[in-house]
Amino acid sequence: MSKEISAICETLISKGELKQSIFSKTLEAMDFFCNEAQQFDQYYKENCVSQHPVVNVHFTQRNPHEFQLKFAGDILVFLMHTNVFEFSRDHEIMRSPYIKEDKTRSYCGMIYIYNFLADSFKYNRINDIGYLIGRILINKDGHYYIEGKRELAQILNNFSDNTISPESAREIMLSAIEYTINFDLLVPEYNNDIQISVNDMLQIENQNMMLKTGKRLGFRFEPDNISKENTSF
DSSP states (O other), rough: HHHHHHHHHHHHHHHHHHHHHHHOOOHHHHHHHHHHHHHHHHHHHHTTTTTOOOOOOEEEEETTTEEEEETEEEEEEEOSSSOOEEEETTTTTGGHHHHOGGGGGGGGEEEEEEEEEEHHHHHTTTOOOEEEEEEEEETTTTTTEEEEEEEHSSEEEEEETTTTOOOHHHHHHHHHHHHHHOOOOOOOGGGGGSEEEEEEEEHHHHHHHSSSSOOOSOOOOOHHHHGGGGEEO
């Protein structure tokens, strides 16, 4: 009986320490992104805002696990999940020599990048839609794997070599900003707006709009495919 308890305790300790190490690495990565967002905010205010005052940039840190970067009519939200995940056994990354050499490398923390319309927060439009444009998975070694839309998907994925750093965080941050700037709000399908309730109208009058707005509302929004040329291990 004591051997069984001892074995369970050893597993508990090893897995607990592993996940705590991954959490710390992910939190460190979050700090890198946060600092890069602040630097972008500072650069814009020092170099651009005097000549282009109608276009603004504003950084806000809500807590250690979330910050927002507002630029013009968009907001990027970086959100760190506080739990640790493992790649599914069917994921292509599980076939890489890097993971086969040490399976604990397949456990990762996760940072999400969401894009919202700035007016959604400004006017408290609680039904508006935000979009996941990328997520970064970080393991115990500080190595990262990135999934995302267009510019983010073009960042070379080499999980065995790519280490999160201020430089890589800057590349990901700028790619997310570039994608968002070019991710425009489409005119919704006419039939989507053909009816409106009295309650919706009253809410609009009270500045608590119940109408739903999103950049691709009524249209398909799917992850861009990452070509094999952009994926290596």
